[in-house]
Amino acid sequence: MKNFTLLTLTHKYCFEPEVTEMLNNLLENAYYSNFTTIIEISNFIVENNLEGVYGKISGTVEMSKEGRTWFRRGGFSPDMYDIICSELGIENQRSMAHCIGYTPYE
Numbered sequence: 207m208k209n210f211t212l213l214t215l216t217h218k219y220c221f222e223p224e225v226t227e228m229l230n231n232l233l234e235n236a237y238y239s240n241f242t243t244i245i246e247i248s249n250f251i252v253e254n255n256l257e258g259v260y261g262k263i264s265g266t267v268e269m270s271k272e273g274r275t276w277f278r279r280g281g282f283s284p285d286m287y288d289i290i291c292s293e294l295g296i297e298n299q300r301s302m303a304h305c306i307g308y309t310p311y312e
Contacts (some may be wrong), residue, residue: 219289228263229286233293244296248280261312262263268307275306283308 215233216226251257251264257280259294267281282290284305291298 207290225262228260232260232263233290236290236294241294242296244282244290244299247290248278248282251280257311262310264307267305267311269303270306271303281305281308283310297301 211230215221215230216223219226219229221229232247235250239246239250241247241250248264251260254279257264263286264280264282265284267278269276269281281293287305290296
C-alpha cells in the first residue's frame with residue numbers, strides 16, 4: 207500500500223502547505239479509486255466539479271500534436287504531471303502530444 211504523507215511530500219517537493227495538502231488528497235483519492243491513467247484523474251476532477259478543491263494543482267492545459275492544438279480541462283502542469291505519475295507509478299501516456307500552455311484554476 208502506498209503511503210502519502212504531508213511531511214514526506216513537503217520534504218520531497220517543497221510546496222507551500224496548501225499545495226502539498228491538495229496533492230496529498232488527490233494522490234490518496236486516485237490511489238484508492240484505482241486510477242491507472244492521468245486521464246482518469248483529470249476526468250475525476252472535471253466530472254465531480256472539483257476544480258475548486260484542486261485549484262492550485264490542476265487547471266486547463268493547452269496541448270499540441272502534429273500542428274493541431276486543443277485544451278484539456280482538469281489537466282496538470284508538466285511538473286505536476288510528472289510528480290503525480292511518479293508518486294502513483296503511472297506511466298506517461300506517450301501520446302506524442304506536448305503541453306504548450308497551462309493555466310491553473312486558482
